[in-house]
Amino acid sequence: AQSVTQLGSHVSVSEGALVLLRCNYSSSVPPYLFWYVQYPNQGLQLLLKYTTGATLVKGINGFEAEFKKSETSFHLTKPSAHMSDAAEYFCAVILGGATNKLIFGTGTLLAVQP
């Protein structure tokens, strides 16, 4: 069963426009949710995470995400895209258990047009 679904494998926005990358999860236990960014031929960098508490979380580079339990969503947003935001973005979840392993979505490639 797919635990993380990212809608849209490719998203293109204009520089200065709103960025919205969608992520939905399935979990029978309270999840821990993460967004990672990957630049070409690089590893993954943590953008932000939700564990408990405030459902709107802010991360690096002006990104934020809101945990909506009723919608099982954790969409990533940024008010104004910059050319340097062009990268692949992965939503991930930890569903508990002893290992705390991350389960990733298939990723969304963000292109930013000048």
Add this chain to the structure above:
Amino acid sequence: DTGVSQNPRHKITKRGQNVTFRCDPISEHNRLYWYRQTLGQGPEFLTYFQNEAQLEKSRLLSDRFSAERPKGSFSTLEIQRTEQGDSAMYLCASSSEGGAGQGAFFGQGTRLTVV
């Protein structure tokens, strides 16, 4: 640099050869993970160590794959008799003993190409 370090960054090998990758985690992290990422996909979990103990292995980790973390510090991932389907990015990550909310810190990966 106190991040996760992986070597080599790139490896090209002929089918049937053995390859070994190394991961040096963040020094105070006792949890270490290996993931595999193929083109157009998200990383997939391969195996997990807590200190020197390998506590979980994915069914993706066939008997040609072996991972070790002999002293609870660095880890190696060996692939024997490589196949073209093994071509992928192999990512190592580490985290501290804290709860699941820690997430994990990733290295830059080793890109394997089997020709």
